[in-house]
Amino acid sequence: MTTSAHKFSEEEQAGVYKAIYQRRDMRHFIKQPVDAAVLDKLLHAAHAAPSVGMMQPWRFIRITDPELRIALHQLVEQERVQTAKALGEREQEFMRLKVEGMLECGELLVAGLMDRREEYQFGRRTLPEMDLASVACAIQNIWLAARAEGLGVGWVSLFEPQAVATLLAMPEGSKPVAILCVGHVDHFYDEPMLQQEGWINAGDIDNVLMENQWDSASAEQSHQRKRSS
Structure with a gap:
């Protein structure tokens, strides 16, 4: 077997994969502060993410005003009700799900896209959405670093989006992408919460892995799984 001279030690590799596979989208938090030094480490991990053309389009707003946290929560609650209505026959089932932990988590961050993104063309001329992909990479870095620190x-x-942008006085052209709840938890879910609650099941890698060309059969199996959940 050919190995790379640049690979991590087995112990280091195990830590990386453990963070990946034990990361969970958490909705249940303990009302306990996050250590400032740990939060700083998470934000620096986010800022180390790859970005198209090195544009670093991510912007993070730390919400420390309790009234502002409540206002954000109210906006989310409004959309939760509208989403439930749009789900039709699954409305009541959805309303029983806990979909956020904004009032309990130790830290609340809003991740957004910078304004004036149109000035950056490197890697975005035909795929302008790569700026959003870059922000997603930064969020994933926070997620994995937080799991390694024992935080959810x-x-x-x-x-x-516009309601949140207005509330946070974001400039024209910028856009909020995610509200991130960060904090201590009693335990991490054994499996993704939506799967644990019977909302949907995770798909198999074989249904998303193709070779040389698009495999319509695999794609249809993935669609069928979503429709039947």
Whole structure:
């Protein structure tokens, strides 16, 4: 077997994979502060993420005002109700799910896209959405670093972007992408919460892995799984 001279030690590799596979989208938090030094480490991990053309389009707003946290929560609650209505026959089932932990988590962050992104063309001329992909990489870095520190992270996307942007005085052209709940937890879910609650089951790698060309059969199996959940 060919190995790379640059690989981590087995112990270091195990830590990386453990963080990946034990990361969970958390919705249940303990009302306990996050150590400032640990939060700083998480934000620096986010800022070390890859980004198209090195544009680093991520912007993070730390919410420390309790009234502002409540206002954000109210915006999320409004969208939760609208999402439930849009789900039709699954409305009541959805309303029983705990979809965020904004009032309990130790830290609340809003991750957004910078303004004036159109000035950056490197890697974005035909794929302008690569700036969003870059922000997602930064969020994933926070998630994995937090898991390594024993903290949970929950990604909340139930909000109307313009309402959040207005509330946070974000400049024209910027856009909120995620509300991130960060904090201490009693335990990490054994499996993804939505799967644990019977909302949907995770798919198999074989249904998303293709070779040389698009495999319609695999794609259809993935669609069928989502429709039947």
